[in-house]
Amino acid sequence: MPSKPAPPITIDAVYAAPGYLFRRMQQIAVSIFMEECKAFDLTPVQYAALIAIHTHPGIDATRLSAVIAFDRSTLGSVIERLQAKDFIERKPAPEDKRIKLLYLTKSGAAILREIIPAVERAQARMLEPLKPADRKTLMGLLVQLVDLNNEASRVPLRAEDALEHLGKGG
Amino acid sequence: MPSKPAPPITIDAVYAAPGYLFRRMQQIAVSIFMEECKAFDLTPVQYAALIAIHTHPGIDATRLSAVIAFDRSTLGSVIERLQAKDFIERKPAPEDKRIKLLYLTKSGAAILREIIPAVERAQARMLEPLKPADRKTLMGLLVQLVDLNNEASRVPLRAEDALEHLGKGG
């Protein structure tokens, strides 16, 4: 019984590889997002961070990174930029001197309301080339795959259980 | 007839958004790739570049960026790193002083042969949580979507027609 033959080295093998397709699709998604939202000067990452802070006012940076599955190191500079734009503010936590609590400013809450239609348009455009039924199929499979692969990334998503300290869990 | 109601601002809307899922999946894919290939000290981008240079020996940097849909600016440093590792070499083109032609070194060809099984494992692991039929469905839809959205990114993929100058087209 021969061992399986060595796969040929071709560019087409790259084009069909999941990793390549995910990278490509991510590039396209960011490009569409930035195009639809260019009037607001917000990146996809900054947008997600604002939403999370809106949903969980007074969250700290480490828990925020778990809630949106972003790297903690990266999040530091994201927070700085949001603060520089006056969209969020940081207050020291009274009972723990290590922690700085994050809140939306009025400016941040306002831009969030205004940008949402543009974000909706961007999200729709990403899937637009597919037939409606295929869009649902794709999203369903992606949600499954991301969830089942959650632990594979450096910062697994911890949606709810990361927030118990805020008195919102259990 | 009322206009459509403002969508609620929730974290779950982010979790279900295509852009967020593509970003998350890309993070996971890179993480799995690096884990399987850590013995080789090659990133996914560097791997794709090596494959493309192997498939198109004597390609220049601008055409390489079109063949793998990477940004031309970014590619400069990728090429530098591959050259520093002695996996590729650059030769000036005799008939055009602006261009530097890219070739695999023996070392580069060797690591490509050796790394392929690890890459295959990584690609398989990314989809492993899904049922086999679902894997095919997902890949089919992704290939469609990336192709139909090709023009939306800064560097659209130009697989074949970018290479006519090498005497391989037409």
Next chain:
DNA sequence: TGTTAATTGACAGTATACTGACGATCTAGG
């Protein structure tokens, strides 16, 4: 209580990505 362990935010270092610009060079048109 006093030492250890864990957590938090921050930083250095590396690697993609994209925007916009630049000089060197090549090509086309007049």
Next chain:
DNA sequence: CCTAGATCGTCAGTATACTGTCAATTAACA
């Protein structure tokens, strides 16, 4: 031939990402 425009590689500037480390602080435990 000579200039206008295009192309090539490169660079500066910004923004994610990840690895690994650190000091300050807090929590756990002997």
